[in-house]
Every structure is written in structure tokens, then in C-alpha cells.
Amino acid sequence: AQSVAQPEDQVNVAEGNPLTVKCTYSVSGNPYLFWYVQYPNRGLQFLLKYITGDNLVKGSYGFEAEFNKSQTSFHLKKPSALVSDSALYFCAVSYYGNNRLAFGKGNQVVVIP
Amino acid sequence: DGGITQSPKYLFRKEGQNVTLSCEQNLNHDAMYWYRQDPGQGLRLIYYSQIVNDFQKGDIAEGYSVSREKKESFPLTVTSAQKNPTAFYLCASGPVLSNYNEQFFGPGTRLTVL
Numbered sequence: 744a745q746s747v748a749q750p751e752d753q754v755n756v757a758e759g760n761p762l763t764v765k766c767t768y769s770v771s772g773n774p775y776l777f778w779y780v781q782y783p784n785r786g787l788q789f790l791l792k793y794i795t796g797d798n799l800v801k802g803s804y805g806f807e808a809e810f811n812k813s814q815t816s817f818h819l820k821k822p823s824a825l826v827s828d829s830a831l832y833f834c835a836v837s838y839y840g841n842n843r844l845a846f847g848k849g850n851q852v853v854v855i856p
Numbered sequence: 857d858g859g860i861t862q863s864p865k866y867l868f869r870k871e872g873q874n875v876t877l878s879c880e881q882n883l884n885h886d887a888m889y890w891y892r893q894d895p896g897q898g899l900r901l902i903y904y905s906q907i908v909n910d911f912q913k914g915d916i917a918e919g920y921s922v923s924r925e926k927k928e929s930f931p932l933t934v935t936s937a938q939k940n941p942t943a944f945y946l947c948a949s950g951p952v953l954s955n956y957n958e959q960f961f962g963p964g965t966r967l968t969v970l
Contacts, residue, residue: 752896775956786860786946786961787899794956833898837956842887842906843914844959848898 745770745836749847757855762824764850766817766834776817777835777844778808787833793817804828824854859883860962862947867967869934869941877932877965879947886952888930889959892916893944902945905930906952934967942969 746769756762768774775794779787791802798810808819817834831851835844859882869875881888887906891899901914905924919938924930930949934941944966948959 777958779961784944784964784966786862786963787948788961789958792956792958839956842950842952843901843904846891846899848896 745774745838745841745843745845747834747836747845747847749832749834749850751850753851753853755853755855756824758826759823762819762821762828762852762854764819764832764834764852766819766847767815768817768834768836769815770836770838772838774817775837775839776808776810777837778802778806778817778819779833779835781831781833781849790819790832824852826854826856828852829854860947860949860960862945862962862965864965865963867965869967869969871969872936874933874935875967877934877945877947877967879930879932879962880928881930881947881949881960881962882928883949883960884927885949885960886927887950888924889948889950890914890920890922890930890932891946891948893946893964899946902932940969941967943967 748767777792778790781787793800793810801807831849833849834847863878889904890902903922905911921933946964947962950959
């Protein structure tokens, strides 16, 4: 079984400040971790993933995420938030031999000008 | 939204009607998925298919049916047995054995029951 927790419903951040969106996971075996972003009334867009190797993963639009095995976390970060980063962010997890993704409930990010 | 199309964008259903949501992909992916999205609940898997003429139930399959007659197409029927079908429906695709490959999502269909 696999599951994801995104503990915050909404993250508010001022434009230009660092942005962090939290994700913790539970999975049998080694996890494959993903971040997606969704703009209103649109499908999900892939941002980045962790499969193996370097714990710091860099993705699209200046986003990065850090895998922490001991804390079972995969937090999404951006050094300087833009108003255009305002969207719904989803963390998801899978593992070897399982074609299914388990999604968190999502975090609404609001970047304040 | 890549090479996945969903239609229609908005769909209205009367009580007791069956409706079919279309999903087509030109990415040559073997696996296709249907998700339901409700506010504050994330995405929940309805059905998925890893190969033509085969599909498996996800976590909330009751009241839904699918078919996979062609690699490119994976339509979802919302039957009258689905008691609360108002939601945003997302189709996705990915390579088979795609546990470490990302899924690609369509733009979604918003279904409303009148």
C-alpha cells in the first residue's frame, strides 16, 4: 500500500520569498515520488520526480524537491516565488512493480504580489 | 496537456442517465487511467488499463465502466448507479510499467448532474 500526506491546505507566500510545499509519504519498499501542478480547470502538469540517486531533484519552472528517506518526506521548494506560481500542487508516490500513483489531497499555493 | 484530449470539456447529466466521457491519446502509451477529482480530496483512481482489451478497477470503480478496444482510446461511462457523479474527471496515460515514469494528463471534463 502507498499513501501521501500534504498537511497544509493552503500556503500563502509573498512574491519573491521562498516557497515550500510539504509532502510526506508511506510506501512498501523504495519510493518513486512525483510533484504535479494544476491550474484552474486544467489537467495536471508534471514538475519533477525522484527515482534514485541525488536527493535534490531539479524540475521545471525553477522548482526543486529534496528527498529525505529518514523523514519520509519530499518537500517542493522554489527560492523566489512568482505570482504565476499560484496554483494547486499535488505530491504522488509509487513503487517498483506498481503502476498506480497515490496522490495527496493537494496544496493551494497563493503568491501575494 | 500533451497529446491527450478529453471531450467534452463540460457535461451535464440528468438523473438516471448514463453519460460517456471521451479520452484519446497520441503518445503511443500502453497504460491509461481515469481519475476523479473532488475539492479537498485529491485524485482518486477509478479504472486503469495497461493493455488493449484489459482493464482493472481502481479505488472507486462502483458506478463506472470503461472499455479499451484501441490503444489510443479509453472512454469512461458514468452510469446511473453512480450516486454522486458531479466532479472533475481526468484521464492520463503513461508507458506500461510506468511506475517510475510520469503520467501525462488530459485537460479534464467537468460533469454536473442537474
